[in-house]
Amino acid sequence: MDFKDYYETLGVQKDVSQGEIKRAYKKLARKYHPDVSKEADAEIRFKAVGEAYQVLKDPEKRAAYDQLGSNYQAGQDFNPPPNWDAGFEFNGGDATGGADYSEFFESIFGQGFGSAQGGHQQRSYNTRGEDHHAKVLIDLEDAYLGATRSVTLQSPEIDSSGHVVNKQRTLNVKIPIGVKQGQHIRLNGQGSPGMGSAAAGDLYLIIEFKSHSIYRVDGKDIYLDLPLAPWEAALGASVKVPTPAGAVDMKIAADTPSGRKLRLKGRGIPSKDPGDLYVITQITVPPADSDAAKKLYQKMQAELAYNPRSKLGV
Amino acid sequence: MNQKILNGILLDEKTELTLVDLCCACSSAEEWIVELVEEGALEPFNLHSIGKQHTQWLFSVDSLQKVRTAKRLQRDLNINLAGIALALNLLEQIETLETKLRCLEIS
Numbered sequence: 507m508d509f510k511d512y513y514e515t516l517g518v519q520k521d522v523s524q525g526e527i528k529r530a531y532k533k534l535a536r537k538y539h540p541d542v543s544k545e546a547d548a549e550i551r552f553k554a555v556g557e558a559y560q561v562l563k564d565p566e567k568r569a570a571y572d573q574l575g576s577n578y579q580a581g582q583d584f585n586p587p588p589n590w591d592a593g594f595e596f597n598g599g600d601a602t603g604g605a606d607y608s609e610f611f612e613s614i615f616g617q618g619f620g621s622a623q624g625g626h627q628q629r630s631y632n633t634r635g636e637d638h639h640a641k642v643l644i645d646l647e648d649a650y651l652g653a654t655r656s657v658t659l660q661s662p663e664i665d666s667s668g669h670v671v672n673k674q675r676t677l678n679v680k681i682p683i684g685v686k687q688g689q690h691i692r693l694n695g696q697g698s699p700g701m702g703s704a705a706a707g708d709l710y711l712i713i714e715f716k717s718h719s720i721y722r723v724d725g726k727d728i729y730l731d732l733p734l735a736p737w738e739a740a741l742g743a744s745v746k747v748p749t750p751a752g753a754v755d756m757k758i759a760a761d762t763p764s765g766r767k768l769r770l771k772g773r774g775i776p777s778k779d780p781g782d783l784y785v786i787t788q789i790t791v792p793p794a795d796s797d798a799a800k801k802l803y804q805k806m807q808a809e810l811a812y813n814p815r816s817k818l819g820v
Numbered sequence: 821m822n823q824k825i826l827n828g829i830l831l832d833e834k835t836e837l838t839l840v841d842l843c844c845a846c847s848s849a850e851e852w853i854v855e856l857v858e859e860g861a862l863e864p865f866n867l868h869s870i871g872k873q874h875t876q877w878l879f880s881v882d883s884l885q886k887v888r889t890a891k892r893l894q895r896d897l898n899i900n901l902a903g904i905a906l907a908l909n910l911l912e913q914i915e916t917l918e919t920k921l922r923c924l925e926i927s
Binding site: 532535536539540541542552556634636637639654677678679680682684685688689690691692693694696707708710711712722724725729784 | 823824825826827828829830831832844845846847881882884885888889892893896897907911919920922923925
């Protein structure tokens, strides 16, 4: 187990005041809150910051941690010495039961630390089970063709000895054609079991598209950059355009400029009222990497008298 | 392993959730959701025709995410209702702008 430097996590010196610790924590908590931050590791950072604050905000825990930590550095292998906590009096009182802390935290402040997990009460009346939420990542193509995705869920449960254990279960779920980013699929009865004779809760799956190498998604509409050769753009052409449901032919009008937005009606995400697929033209320049290519460019230069900057007045 | 394939119900734009549905789905108290509506953080479709008769309010599915985000913001950052309403509004704007940006981006 690695030693965790909680001061480093909060980005403060070891001798700062309690007030400063609170300020540092608040700032970082806002920055890394998973609902606010777009950073990939926001949730991990947010938890780490929360754990560090849990220890450092409490003068007793902080003193114990300081004594323990004086010989360690972040990342160093750590084993709490026996009876290290002799002489400290902890009164716990953390109302954050259920938060998952690191192994390091549990080894020091876990058991016998007075942070009583609030003794799980067994209620005798009938209550409907809790609803659960989980994210499911799908490919854009799944929304066009439908798919079956397996979803692995971890839910904390209380085992027979009263400990919280993470139980894993895997569900195979049908992804219906026409789902969109952020939509929910409700699986009735797949949430927590109900108490007594009450019904189980539901499971809500939130659909999220994996980012795609060529398509971009906006609601039910899809965007695609379509490279064109200069002669296709100038003379007009019929070109193959990929769509998530397979390639289609598209007419390009003569004198089509770069950046023109062309619509393939109804080729967006399918449904009764399907989305559209927007093609953004992108004229690419063939390299002048041979004598023949150079000659062609020189011929155009000599014969076309084209000034691409005429609108700039030069 | 469980090989059964589960068929869920897709909640689309036309799905309407009652106040009770929303409370259940987000494990929130009714009063708290009423407060979110009063703060303007959340708006039932039919707020204007129904007014304060909570039991008849109908919410769109994106309210689910909003209520859950609101709950986490309150729990984790201790933000009050006005702050939550502002944060939700700004988060929505950022989301819209980022989607627009992604679509305009030329790779």
